[in-house]
Every structure is written in C-alpha cells, then in structure tokens.
Amino acid sequence: MAIASETQPQDKTSSEVSAVEKRRWTLNDFDIGKPLGRGKFGHVYLAREKRSNHIVALKVLFKSQLQQSQVEHQLRREVEIQSHLRHPNILSLYGYFYDQKRVYLILEYAAKGEVYKELQKCKYFSERRAATYVASLARALIYCHGKHVIHRDIKPENLLIGAQSELKIADFGWSVHTFNRRRTMCGTLDYLPPEMVESVEHDASVDIWSLGILCYEFLYGVPPFEAKEHSDTYRRIVQVDLKFPPKPIVSSAAKDLIAQMLVKDSSQRLPLHKLLEQPWIVQNAEPSGVYKV
Numbered sequence: 001m002a003i004a005s006e007t008q009p010q011d012k013t014s015s016e017v018s019a020v021e022k023r024r025w026t027l028n029d030f031d032i033g034k035p036l037g038r039g040k041f042g043h044v045y046l047a048r049e050k051r052s053n054h055i056v057a058l059k060v061l062f063k064s065q066l067q068q069s070q071v072e073h074q075l076r077r078e079v080e081i082q083s084h085l086r087h088p089n090i091l092s093l094y095g096y097f098y099d100q101k102r103v104y105l106i107l108e109y110a111a112k113g114e115v116y117k118e119l120q121k122c123k124y125f126s127e128r129r130a131a132t133y134v135a136s137l138a139r140a141l142i143y144c145h146g147k148h149v150i151h152r153d154i155k156p157e158n159l160l161i162g163a164q165s166e167l168k169i170a171d172f173g174w175s176v177h178t179f180n181r182r183r184t185m186c187g188t189l190d191y192l193p194p195e196m197v198e199s200v201e202h203d204a205s206v207d208i209w210s211l212g213i214l215c216y217e218f219l220y221g222v223p224p225f226e227a228k229e230h231s232d233t234y235r236r237i238v239q240v241d242l243k244f245p246p247k248p249i250v251s252s253a254a255k256d257l258i259a260q261m262l263v264k265d266s267s268q269r270l271p272l273h274k275l276l277e278q279p280w281i282v283q284n285a286e287p288s289g290v291y292k293v
C-alpha cells in the first residue's frame with residue numbers, strides 16, 4: 001500500500017518490500033488527530049502514519065453496530081472492491097485492521113470535505129463546476145466499469161473533494177463486482193433508475209442514470225424526481241417525469257445532456273465515453289478536472 005511503500009528505503013530487496021506491504025497495521029501505527037465526521041457506524045479521524053508521516057483518514061467502525069445492521073457482508077465487499085481501485089477520482093482505501101470491538105479503514109484524506117455540504121452552501125453549482133465534476137465522475141466510472149465494478153450509489157453524500165479540489169467517489173458500500181446482470185434493490189430512492197425501482201435486471205448503465213440525476217441536482221440544487229411521498233418519487237422515476245424549472249437558468253445543452261442520461265430504456269442511455277465528447281462537457285469542464293472555488 002502507498003503508506004508502506006513510501007517508507008521503504010531504496011535498497012530493500014523485493015521480499016523485504018513485500019514483508020513491509022503485508023505488515024499488519026495496529027492503532028499504534030497512527031497518531032490520531034481531529035474528528036473529520038460521523039457516519040452511521042462510527043467516526044472518521046484525521047490521522048498520521050507514524051513511520052512515513054503520511055496523512056490519512058481513519059474510519060473507525062463498531063463491530064456491534066455492523067452486526068446489528070447486518071452489513072458486515074456489505075463492508076467486506078466495499079473493502080475488497082475499493083482497495084483494488086486506483087484512480088485520481090476514486091478515494092483510495094490503503095488498508096484495514098481490527099481489534100475486538102472495532103474495524104479501522106485507512107483511507108485517503110479528502111482535505112476539502114463533502115460535495116453535499118458544498119452544494120448546501122451554494123444551493124446549486126455553476127455549469128463549469130457541474131460539468132467539471134460530471135466529467136471527473138464519468139472518467140472514474142469508465143475506469144470502474146472497465147474493471148466490472150458497478151457503483152450503484154452515486155449521489156452527493158458519497159462524494160468528497162481532495163486537496164487539489166478534485167472530486168473523489170468515496171463510498172463503495174453498494175457497489176458490486178459483476179459480470180452478470182443484477183436484480184438487487186439498493187441505494188437511495190431519489191437516485192435509483194427505473195429498472196432498480198422495479199427490481200428488474202440491471203447493469204453498469206445504472207451508473208449513467210445516477211450521473212444524470214447528479215448532474216441535475218448540481219445544476220438545480222434538488223434531484224429531479226423529488227416528492228413528499230416515496231410512492232410519488234417511485235412513480236415519477238418509473239414514468240421518467242423529467243421537468244426543468246425556469247430557475248435557476250440552465251443552458252439547453254446541459255438539459256439535453258441530462259435528458260440523454262435519464263432514459264428509461266437502459267440500453268439507450270448516453271454511453272460515458274460519448275458523454276465526455278458532448279459539447280456541454282467539452283466547453284464547460286476544466287480540462288485539468290480541477291474546479292477551483
């Protein structure tokens with residue numbers, strides 16, 4: 001893992017190197033700093049790996065809570081998938097360890113916090129910012145899909161911002177490694193595509209739908225099928241009841257792009273590599289993938 005390899009002197013033999021990489025982490029390897037946030041199953045702290053001085057985020061999960069909610073299987077899958085992905089727009093999972101009561105995830109530190117909070121602060125994003133984020137996500141999802149990983153839970157709450165203002169997909173709790181078409185119902189209702197709401201088979205194109213929802217929420221500040229009652233959201237998703245309010249003013253190129261992603265027939269959704277070639281993306285997304293506020 002990155003932390004270990006940065007501590008290795010140049011003249012180590014490969015067996016010594018792999019011994020370092022395979023070492024078991026304990027809490028004593030880290031200086032724990034300020035709390036970064038609280039999740040459903042535990043807390044996240046800023047931490048420094050003592051040998052390398054590498055700054056990380058340490059996610060501390062309570063086994064009892066994981067067991068109570070029956071999500072151990074989900075966590076195992078998340079760890080397995082996220083630790084094998086290496087992409088600038090995917091939060092790295094460097095490793096994990098555990099003691100009697102807790103599981104610790106050693107995560108890349110996303111210095112600029114949550115996209116969700118940024119969106120709350122700004123209400124909605126400019127087209128340049130939205131396009132930069134959407135293009136970054138499309139690149140990250142192309143990478144995931146190339147490795148047969150479907151994320152299935154793309155939404156602002158699962159996105160963090162790194163020190164260079166780059167977007168990072170942070171939560172792989174609902175992701176799945178698959179060569180098959182899936183039927184499982186998962187994720188939050190607002191972001192679910194019709195085929196998942198209706199529990200029919202789905203594939204990687206579910207992430208294109210969610211990216212369309214996200215693009216809409218970036219530009220309008222609310223997801224498109226939001227309704228007071230779950231049953232209404234459900235109906236609006238299934239009917240693809242897509243409406244663009246007059247305010248804030250959004251270009252027709254952006255609306256066109258959203259409409260091309262939010263298509264009921266999953267095989268007709270705009271493929272991600274084509275999305276990157278769309279004029280709205282090309283004209284608005286920062287080529288560096290970095291949107292400086």
Ligand code: AMP
Binds near residue numbers: 038044057113160
């Ligand atoms: P979670 O349990 O993943 O929902 O995390 C709870 C909160 O901790 C998040 O909402 C973030 O504010 C913060 N957080 C989680 N992971 C990181 C990270 N890698 N870098 C910075 N902050 C994080």
